[in-house]
Amino acid sequence: MAGMDPGLAVPVWLAEDDLGCIICQGLLTRPATLPCGHSFCRDCLKDLWAAGSASTPRSCPTCRESTPAPLRLRKNTLLQELVDKYSQARRELGAGPDAGPAPAPAQGRALGPARAPAPPRRAAQLPAAAQKRIIEVVRELAELAEQLVDVVRSLQSQRDVPESGPDNERSSPSMSMSSSGEMDLSLVSSKPMTSNIPERKPRDILHDLEEIQKKLRENFTGKEPLEEQMQGAISPTFDLRSHSCSLKVSKDGLAVTVSHCPQTHLWSHERFVTCQALCSQAFSSGRQYWEVDTQHCSHWAVGVASWGMKRTQILGRTSDSCCIEWKGTGQLSAWHMVEETVLGSDRPTVVGIWLDLEEGKLAFYSVANQEKLIYECPAPASSPLHPAFWLYGLNPGNSLTIRPVNV
Template structure:
């Protein structure tokens, strides 16, 4: 997470997601840390407990992430160390956006080399936050931010995505689905390779539920579900599909009209169950967090996208050439983002429903195959 340099200057690379609250999906505000070690906005957690939306087995003060709840209601106190880190992040972000550099400090030995892309100056881009503190306080920060440390240890941005490459379809539409061909430009022609994946209940987060046909995933309106424990279950509101894709070309579509914040992509089965889609080296996605907050993530590298909300997202995966493409599917189809994928294990369709907005859902469309 950090390297101690001369003068007790500690360079720390952070992104907004490292300091965000899973309940409101914003930067932590008056952060409070539960006995289990997970942190949230004090007000968000208080409101969640009052509404009892996060209750587990009759315990209204269970942690929204790990579902652990003490026998007695814990007192909520602001975590001053975590608040200090949030404040310093915001200060560094404002300096970068204003065109000035944060307070100079020796770069960490493995500091990533940022590119000069436009996304480099967004609030979500990693910032170098530098401050001088005692060794004891450093240890306290590392102790309180253990979860953040785990995320940051591998947070070296990957290489930039390849240049956009979408070729026109050839006239051979009668080719069999398993015959290799370039990614077509028009998503409607991809129906030759259409599949309709289904959600894997073993991976389903406790605050999600799946329809009977296993193609709709919804943020639960009531208490967290008491699913059987599974080592494959996500600790945050994510889910995989059961289909393991290891060869050929595949295409599927997802209806996003009933979900305000989402991420859609693919990941290897070995993705850590406390990891976030796109923020690991074995996952890729596009995500919508509201107007002006549309982006793609590929191996922890963020790319800002300029587009309105795509009501239906088409996902094209060519495992022979190692290509992944996302389309906005409407009266006419347009490419949203394309990147390379590589994995030593099969890939699974993967989804993330941000926050705890009851009733929000994503639906995998049933395509004619």
């Protein structure tokens, strides 16, 4: 903010009661603030409302003010940072969970035990403020790169315009200021505009800028914090009703394989004609993340689809499904709203799928030592959505496996 000294630290005394949730009686976790101004743990609030009857209007647990429907509960980042700072300060003072009982809360309601900690992260994370600043800087760099790309493309297009003959030479007005201060356009040069920049220079600059732009988009644009993904990590299982007769599901329900011979499944209208399958789990809200091992399949597609997807159609070629697809010819594509987008020739051996129905988006990651964003798009409007898979059926032994998320 303007006028604030960034180096000035103002002491603020907080008690657990100031940052507590009246539902779980613990510190706020992913706090959400209602229109009335009261805040609660988002999951606590959702569970409380889910436990009520459908005819009962949703209201604030504190003041009983009714809330509009539908209401999208968003995390209050400021409150979350305060909770994080309070917890860190308490640990530094030796008042953490491992150092004995916490200090007595402020007068008023008593607080119960603290909520379970968030799932562990894959790697050490920077402080929230530092992460936020890095993201802001990278976004600014991405915007600058886009502007520079446009400028260089414009220069390149000007150089690529063929010169006219002697009677139609390009000309530009030579501007000068008269004694009265008005612009004088009377002097016109008959010579075409030229540049001292070498012929290949703009082209090389454009190539370098496009590479920088690509890397910025791949590594940062649209990427959610890893701790958010870990909180939504699941291991869905394949549904035995939907997969085609050419597929075999493992006993634990986590792998599907193209069979050497047709399976003896009873045929029903719920089974796919092609080598496709859905998972049993369906999602109509919340945030979910799962990973699929694709290294033992030569041609595959992974994504989401509604249960109502026609069993004669292919994943991604319908309005109620979306996926990324690896073709055996060495091409990675995304299919969304029946349109294909070619993504490149790099094959991800493990694909992470991030379905954020709170924000209405779907993202695919290549998961190796670190997550790399492959593609992001709006989630299909159909609800609920199931994890969905396609294995090219001409190669018996091809398999896709849902693997536990390493945290």
